[in-house]
Amino acid sequence: MSKEVPGANWRTWLELGRVSNLPTIWTNGLTGWLLAGAALDAAQLLHLLATLSLFYLGGTYLNDAFDAQIDAKEYSERPALQGNMAPRTVALLGAAMLGLGVLLAFLLNVPAGLCGLALALAILLYDWLHKQISWGPVIMGICRLLTYFLGALAVAKLSWPVMLGAFGLFCHVVGLTHAVKLKAYHRVIAIWPLVIMAVPVLVLMTMVALDDTDAGLTRVVLTGTMLAAYLLWCGGALARLFRRQPEDISKAIVGLIAAIALYDAVLIATTGAVDIALLAVVAFLATLALQRLAPGA
Template sequence: MNAASLPRSPRLRTYLRLGRVSNLPTVWTNALAGTALASFPDRPAPATVAVLALACSLAYIGGMFLNDAFDRAIDARERPDRPIPAGLIGAREVFAVGFALLGAGVLLVGAHTLSGAPIASALALSGAIVLYDAWHKGNPVGPLLMGTCRVLVYVTCALAVAPRLGTSVLTGAGLLLSYLIGLTYLAKHEGAYLAGRMPALSLRRFWPLALLFVPFVVMLPTALASAPVLAVYVLFLAWVVFALVRLRSGRPGAVPRTVVRLIAGISLLDALLIAPWAGSLAGIAAFGLTLWLQRYVSGT
């Protein structure tokens, strides 16, 4: 994180770090993909996408706040520079802001849709976020819980524009879940890496990373049938391979850097799922924006 480039207000800097706001473009493209897949062949209304993206952003930031609040004891040992152990903010305030943001996200979905299904999905999203934050350390199904949170972003946005979940949404959600499980499995080892206990990279230990490639297997026939889809496919594949090759190098900071690179790749997956629609260009732009923002606010 380039602290010199953050806002001068200490409290605002702390809030930006707690919220991992550099990753928000990946939430926006999740909202775009969820609504686009649900409304195909029509295109989602921009205002609807914007409102849903805002609601999901509130849920994401709230979840990140709660992540730090629940992990404060572990962070005190492994990441003492995080805002709570560093004494920059109190855990009570972080809990209060986190839960308030989750509630605001649900209320925004409800106010916009006035429909039971998306509201229920938004509530499920908030519940999954709290469950993950409170029970992800040492939890063998932690990566599944994290993936479920992102899947529920798809589901919430899809149900806000369609009465039911179609095949396209379910397929996209499944591919997103696979990618997130692989990503989160690696992220679980970041704390150990920072504490100097990182295990040696091996297929036996890190076979779940293979789940990162499930979207490429499933989407290959579609990519081969369309040049625009193939272009996004190749870009996404090249980025994932690049990230993992850099991880294998074992250089200092390899694990955290790989994690944030793969997080940015979420937007490329969204772009692939909605290609060849021109809206997929927004996913590519969000990918670049995420990488740029991660230079100033850490994505983990």
């Protein structure tokens, strides 16, 4: 008797989309928006967050579709490899979401649309090549950098705070993605690619130092606390990597993904939007909690 093939269920969709990481995508867009100096507009912000969500979900679906043969050996727990969904179906859904994301980006404005097109191309390049090349983490870093740019271009022009903050995020994600590759290929940890994670620390310290000297005590304390939290959390995650145990590497990767929202929180606080920065901290906690429901790495 042949084994019955289970159908796709809600957990399949969540796992394919790595939805636990979506809060960090939302804080990326929000940070780019606020660093550009624009006031918040609820309708336009929801438009932006929906656009970024489609890019992320489309990218994760296509990632599984491109990697189906390799993942069959390395990650047999992937939903697309358990008979829940055919790789072709996953690819079609991913392409549709990516295409819709580009359309929504152009509906924001032309510069945002062009940025969205660049983001879609970077996502496709990463999904296609990341397991064939050593510099895949750089492409992933560019993908995240472009989320800041898209957030800024949705409402304003690029400015030096946006570009500096985006560069720090790029470096955080390059180091993080290198750690993911180490997990995938069971390699001994290499130190030099992780040194790049010192750059976001320098970026945050620079942005905090350049913050308004007339900022109130509450803002100064909260910003400093968020910066300390980012340093301690990332330090603990990196320490796990050097233990070289599979469970430690997995926990480190999850921690570094969630820390993206902490990085965003510090930058948002430097704009004076302390209440929104606290929401970014909530996004950090939400990412950690959702990782238990749908693993994001």
